[in-house]
Structure formats: C-alpha cells, structure tokens
Amino acid sequence: MSLSPARPACAAPPLVDAFQRRITYLRLSVTDRCDLRCTYCMPERMAFLPRKEVLTLEELHRLALAFIARGVTKIRLTGGEPLVRREVVDLVRAIGRQLGDGLEELTLTTNGTRLDAFAGDLAAAGVRRINVSLDTLDAALFQRLSRRDQLAQVLAGIAAAKAAGLAVKLNVVALKGLNEHEIPRIIEWAHGEGHAVTLIETMPLGEVDAERADHYLPLDAVRERLAARWTLADSAHRSGGPARYVEVAETGGRLGFITPLTGNFCATCNRVRVTATGRLYACLGGAEQVDLRAALRSEAPEARLADALDEAMRIKPERHHFRIAPGAAPAQPRHMSLTGG
Numbered sequence: 001m002s003l004s005p006a007r008p009a010c011a012a013p014p015l016v017d018a019f020q021r022r023i024t025y026l027r028l029s030v031t032d033r034c035d036l037r038c039t040y041c042m043p044e045r046m047a048f049l050p051r052k053e054v055l056t057l058e059e060l061h062r063l064a065l066a067f068i069a070r071g072v073t074k075i076r077l078t079g080g081e082p083l084v085r086r087e088v089v090d091l092v093r094a095i096g097r098q099l100g101d102g103l104e105e106l107t108l109t110t111n112g113t114r115l116d117a118f119a120g121d122l123a124a125a126g127v128r129r130i131n132v133s134l135d136t137l138d139a140a141l142f143q144r145l146s147r148r149d150q151l152a153q154v155l156a157g158i159a160a161a162k163a164a165g166l167a168v169k170l171n172v173v174a175l176k177g178l179n180e181h182e183i184p185r186i187i188e189w190a191h192g193e194g195h196a197v198t199l200i201e202t203m204p205l206g207e208v209d210a211e212r213a214d215h216y217l218p219l220d221a222v223r224e225r226l227a228a229r230w231t232l233a234d235s236a237h238r239s240g241g242p243a244r245y246v247e248v249a250e251t252g253g254r255l256g257f258i259t260p261l262t263g264n265f266c267a268t269c270n271r272v273r274v275t276a277t278g279r280l281y282a283c284l285g286g287a288e289q290v291d292l293r294a295a296l297r298s299e300a301p302e303a304r305l306a307d308a309l310d311e312a313m314r315i316k317p318e319r320h321h322f323r324i325a326p327g328a329a330p331a332q333p334r335h336m337s338l339t340g341g
C-alpha cells in the first residue's frame, strides 16, 4: 500500500493551549485492539471498536501530516497494540518520510508480542527508540497480569529490537503485591541488557475487573526503597514525555518515574492524543475532545482540521484530577487502550 497524501500547503501557527503550553508531541493510536488483556487496562471480555469506525491508514497519515504542519515534532504510535494493525508498517514508513522535515522523532509503544517480526522494518523506516510494556520477567505473573502466556514472545521481541539497533525502554507499571518485589530484578536485567526502564503509577481509566486501589503503588515509596539499595543521581535527561529520570550508579543504567498521582507533571504538558477513530483527547485525564474524523471526511478537510486543532487548544484542561481510592470511580470511563496511554 503506498501512502503519499500531500503535506498541507502552508505552515500554520504552532499548537499552543490556553496555558501557553506548546504542543509538540502527538500520541496517535492506530487501533484499540490488543492481543493481551492486562488486568489494569481492560476487562477480559473487551468490546473493541467496529472496524468501519476506525480511520484508514491513509487518514492516519493525513492526520500526522496535519499535526506536523502545526509544529508537532514527535509522534508516538500506540494502540491497544499498534503491531496488531495490518499493514501498520506502511504507515510507519510514510510518516518516517517526514523525519528531518518537521518531524524529529517517530516512535512506538508496544507490548512486544509481535516485535520480533517488525523490529527490522521499524528501524528501516526511521524509528530509533521504542517503548516496550513489560511488568514482570516471571512467566506465571506475566500470564496472571496479561491473561496471556506470552512472556517468551515479548523477550524474543526485545532481543530482536536490540539486534535491529533500536534503543529499548521498558515501561513497567508498578503494582502493589504483584510485581513490587520484582522491580529491582527487572531494573538489573534491563540495565544489564542496555535497556532503560521507566516505572509508572497506575492511572484510573475505565472500569476494570480488579479493585485498582488494591494494587496502587506510589512511586515515591518505591524510589525510597531503591535509593536504599542503589546510588540514584538525578538526571537532566528528558525524553519529551512526563518521565523524570535518575542514573543508577551500580547498574550503569537510566531509570525513569512517571508519577501522575505522587508527582504531577501537567505544568509542562506538551501532548495530545488521538484515538484510532480520529477523536482527539486534549488530556489523558479529561473528557475534552474534538472529532477529527468528521473534519477529515468533510468537503474542506484542511480548513476543518485546522479549526478542530484550534478548538482542541482552547478546551485543553490545565491538568488531570486522578484519584485512586477503594471503590472510587475511574477518572474517565474510557479504557487506557483507547488512547494507548
């Protein structure tokens, strides 16, 4: 499939929200479908979007170009699981052609189950770094958390990514009573393999089968425990996302913390998310949204898209109001898989 829609004719004003935050980072979901069923992300019986509602690859490409024309320099493809979308590599190649021409980075977050098949293509298309979601190195716990027995595939995918020259960062959701005691071992293994690690606090999006409060693990407590074990030095490194990093002297690796509940990071927000149906959510924790699909499929797509992006900047909230407590309702009814984090 060749994807070569034209870039919007003229450079339009950059995306700046009502709080003077410049939006340079787009998280673009290419599907809400996934081959895993992580317990903190979605219920076992998940109703996915009807295919006819999902944007075509050509439309996703046009959206990417429209955001680049508005000053977006980093695009992360997400899901669900982006690599379950057929022909997604064509989209990666097409967007990759913008690298060095407005786009500085094209990256991807994956659960790794199909990475061994795609790592080479991703690298050839211009992807340099990827995030792999991996909460445990224990096969039994992996199956318990993801409801699938696929740890071996994920580890093979990570090895293939490394062999293809991709820099790998592991995203590890910290879960009380589940992987909390394994966190040092995951960090040691990853740093030993040359991979960075980011620990993430659970975020209350969508109804899930388990009680979120039972497994919520504040990362300030985890950092304290790790600092008792290792020498952690604050790092000036920034990946363009919300993570704050330390260098671990003993392992020689980098460790990040994404702390929506114990360390709000919204003041420096630089991103918006678009679902696979073309719905732009101005904030992960908010309901504010605009419909880009209607604009894309209208008589005047370029003008309608420009108006929709301006509207998104007007309605983007200052911050999230996540709260995790026993019996508390999720911050938003939609599942994390709809926007891919």
Ligand code: SF4
Binding pocket: 242, 265, 266, 269, 270, 271, 282, 283, 284, 285, 286, 317, 318, 319, 320
């Ligand atoms: S929660 Fe919303 S405002 Fe805060 S960093 Fe995320 S997207 Fe930005």
